[in-house]
Amino acid sequence: MLNGKRIVLIISGGIAAYKSLDLIRRLRERGARVIPVMTKGAQQFITPLAVGALSTEKVFTELFDREAEQDVGHIRLARDNDLILIAPATADLMAKMAHGIADDLATAVLLATDKPVLVAPAMNPKMWDNAATQRNIAQLQADGIHFVGPERGEMAESGEAGLGRMSEPLNIVAAVENFISRETDFSSAEEQKASLTGRRVVITSGPTHEPIDPVRYIANRSSGKQGHAIAAAAARAGATVALISGPVNLPDPEGVQTVHVESASEMLQAVKDALPADVAIMAAAVADWRIASESDQKIKKDATGAPPALSLTENPDILATIGHHDTLRPLLLVGFAAETQNLEANARSKLQRKRADWIVANDVSPETGIMGGDHNMVRIVSKTGIEDWPHMGKSEVAERLVTRIADFLSKPTP
Template sequence: MGLSNLAGKRILLIIGGGIAAYKSLDLIRQYQKAGAAIVPVLTRAGAEFVTPLSVSALAGSAVHTDLFDLTAEAEMGHIQLSRSADIVVVAPATADLIGKMASGLANDLATTLLMATDKRVLIAPAMNVRMWDHPSTKRNIATLDADGIAMVGPNSGEMACGEFGPGRMAEPSEIVTATATILKEGPLQGRHIIVTSGPTHEPIDPVRYIANRSSGAQGTALARALSALGADVTFVTGPARVPPPQGVRIVQVETANEMLSAVQTALPASAAVFAAAVADWRLAESREQKIKKKPDGTLPVLQFAENPDILATVAQMTQGRPDLVVGFAAETENVTAHATAKRARKGCDWIVANDVSPETGIMGGPDNTVTLITEQGTEAWPNMSKTDVARQLAARIAEALA
């Protein structure tokens, strides 16, 4: 997406301690190139990796480091700092800083600013892979997510310590893009939209599951397109092959029941778009131990149960129903007829139908050919990339909600 909406914006940049702090210098340059003004805050640990002089020289403004600056505090400086910015960005966000944020601690300038601000906060985590995978970090990230804190990264790669895995701070360009996404304006500004995506995995036993070939590409593209139009997007995704979009609220699930619960938790919303390829069935009872082959060759008997119908559940709500409910119909024959019947049966407003027969290459591929089915009739769209399908559908959603 473009970065023009960063022009004239004031960004409070908190630089935590860690080897990734050196990237903050390039981050300042990229923000300034986009027209943003930077107000830097350097933690005591951050100053071990980059100097206040280098940060100040690049930012073109004084570096704030001390909560107990008497001149500033006489004018309630930390409150002014926290609220005069358009957004607060923490890069790198170390395990220590994340832990303090999740616990509500305010024992230095950075954490006090984060507690006092009334603006959106974006963090770019950076830490060792073991620290990132630690249960306490996962709990802290979940807490911040529930508090509405946005996150970009971390990426996977080689660490300064020599280990490999998730924990590398997102690249400065990714952080700038995520910032622009949060500060964007558009026809869907102020609208909350739920998007489901990817397959669901229904466990058979601890090592096997029922799934489908959905990559999650169409749902991801749609969430990105809606976000680019200004929507506040909650992205509920199963175990997709494509990475989730930046700048949206991500809720990761495995099963259909988990997806339904996540959608219900995310409500209310102006619109809900159900692009996920939810498994129709699950095992009535998944096995606690791996199913073994029997010596006599007897095959195991698996008893199936129907999964919840997430689309119908939301579309038929009597209270709190989104203004627009959009379903997807992945068919292999009689596409338009089956999808039209599905729209009536489920009670949704629109159905986006496509032919996912193996020969089309649509499921898991880069392109899509869809038919939009509404109360007014059917509208066949030409073959195009999933990104273009998403943009066109997002524009239609914006028109419908206007």
């Protein structure tokens, strides 16, 4: 997919710069030509020698390079490429981009380019959450800049955990491939959007939290990454998207109407409020049970120290409720089945019992790393059979699913 594509990779200063070495290797494995640009900060973490050795290209570092600028080198870098990728992108670099500052080679290239730009942010969680950073992100998105990540995780330099970790190289590569694929398949962004233009899509994502008392709750390990990626992909395809999200540590996708909920009951009501729609994709990992009677005070141990007896009751089944509804059921209803055993049998049973059209089934056993991770391997189960999809990034799964949905909707209803 990337064979012969020319990608300018801007590496800015941060500990995540070490990941750019693997990123270069992964891009070149797929046939891309990677032209590196390094800021002064980046050179404090990795060397131009290492970057040049892996890319087999000249590494550009200076704006005022007499040899490179004899033919206006920064303009050539800005224009002679298929994509500009920034990984890692620091808060400082994004602030300069948002305000049109061009005080080094990297920012001069970005100000002069007429090519698409994909940004992989990396910074401390407090820096990411800072109001100034969020204003800059909003401005960049309004300017047409594309983002991959950041992800939630532990910060290498501080030991803190939160949202701000740079996406893993393979996930960034998947985002690059998705972007290049869209540019190749459609002659313009408007044509790309036309695939779901005029369609309304409702998506659920993330876990639900079922309160036990004011302190504790029942939950699961869902990160919401897959559901959020599907929402973003559907919006890019031109759909009007309503995302019903449980508690996640992810930014709201660009161009999506996001409703935040906590419990399964709240999620069901929000889904009903968002319908009718052409498509409903139930990607959330909804808790099967809740406490029959939530305590309004923190539950304490008794005198013997014995654990309290908790009485559980079944939560509403959102997929089945919509699947069997006479008026709210959409043209296409897609459910998810996260299983640890008997994947195919459980997915087929779910398809029938809940009256879904497709089930996206995946094995979430701990050793797969899928639950909470950046990659997925799914099977699409329908009445006509089973499709096995290869291991890929969750953003790529999302793009592929949206393409399949658009193809389904484009065909006459039998």
